[in-house]
Amino acid sequence: MDADTQGRDLRQLAQWLRQDTSIRTGATIALQSAPPAEGEMGTALDVIALITQTGFSVASLAVAISAWRRTRPSTPVVTIERNGVRVTVDSGDPAAVTRLVRALESE
Numbered sequence: 001m002d003a004d005t006q007g008r009d010l011r012q013l014a015q016w017l018r019q020d021t022s023i024r025t026g027a028t029i030a031l032q033s034a035p036p037a038e039g040e041m042g043t044a045l046d047v048i049a050l051i052t053q054t055g056f057s058v059a060s061l062a063v064a065i066s067a068w069r070r071t072r073p074s075t076p077v078v079t080i081e082r083n084g085v086r087v088t089v090d091s092g093d094p095a096a097v098t099r100l101v102r103a104l105e106s107e
Contacts, residue, residue, distance in 0.1 A: 006046070006076075007046075009072070009076045010031065010046065010047075010048060011031065012068075013048060013065070013068055013076075013078070014029055014030075014031055014048050016064065016067075016068040016071075017029050017048070017050075017061075017064055017065075017068075020060070020064045022057060022060040022064070023050075023060060023061060023064055026052060026053050026055060026056035026057065026060075027050040027051060027052045027053065027056055027061075028050070028051040029048060029049070029050055030048070030049045030051075031047070031048060031049075032047045032048075032049045033046060033047065058100075058101050058104045058105050059101050061080075061104075062097045062100045062101045062104075063097070065078055065080075065089065065100075066089070066097050069089070077089070077090040078090075080100060080104065082104050085103050085104065087099060087100045087103045087104065
């Protein structure tokens with residue numbers, strides 16, 4: 001997937017999350033650039049940052065991301081990181097969403 005497609009998908013996912021009442025009431029959603037790896041220049045936008053409030057539902061986030069992926073023609077891979085725990089959702093398998101929720105809630 002090229003950088004233009006990734007950037008477009010990222011912006012569309014951020015918009016999707018902003019429109020989801022259960023997400024936007026429990027989190028601030030922002031697009032950011034991730035720090036580049038050693039020797040790389042980085043890209044314009046490649047991270048959605050969620051600053052969550054007490055009571056934020058990781059399960060609601062997982063459901064929202066899963067629903068968004070189903071609307072995409074190419075079902076993009078989504079990687080979520082929290083406190084150093086990374087979970088990648090690359091299939092429509094409900095077990096992947098369960099794995100995501102468990103990994104992120106355990107932190």
